[in-house]
Amino acid sequence: MNVTRQWYENYQARRASSGAKLEQRAGHEPLETPQVKEGDSAKFSVIVTSYRRRLLDEDNLCEKYHVDALRYAGILPSDDPATTHITVKQVKVATKAQERTEISVTEIG
Numbered sequence: 001m002n003v004t005r006q007w008y009e010n011y012q013a014r015r016a017s018s019g020a021k022l023e024q025r026a027g028h029e030p031l032e033t034p035q036v037k038e039g040d041s042a043k044f045s046v047i048v049t050s051y052r053r054r055l056l057d058e059d060n061l062c063e064k065y066h067v068d069a070l071r072y073a074g075i076l077p078s079d080d081p082a083t084t085h086i087t088v089k090q091v092k093v094a095t096k097a098q099e100r101t102e103i104s105v106t107e108i109g
Contacts, residue, residue: 047104049089
């Protein structure tokens with residue numbers, strides 16, 4: 001028996017006898033589905049207000065990130081335009097300490 005074959009047989013024996021199991025590969029699916037009321041006909045108004053020293057183009061305020069976070073948290077059932085109206089505002093402030101982002105969620109009708 002050559003050395004390569006003997007090494008391979010020893011390797012297979014060690015591998016078969018070891019109780020180690022590989023972890024499953026992580027997928028892209030969520031760990032848990034959010035508990036959101038189904039069939040809710042409520043409509044929502046979401047206002048994202050950014051208080052900044054330097055005003056930005058409105059498309060750079062990333063309101064989608066905030067609205068998606070509200071959906072994932074179960075606060076909004078959907079960000080569908082039929083049920084959710086999203087408004088983006090900016091307010092100029094004087095100091096860095098005054099900079100912040102405020103999000104207001106209001107159920108309408």
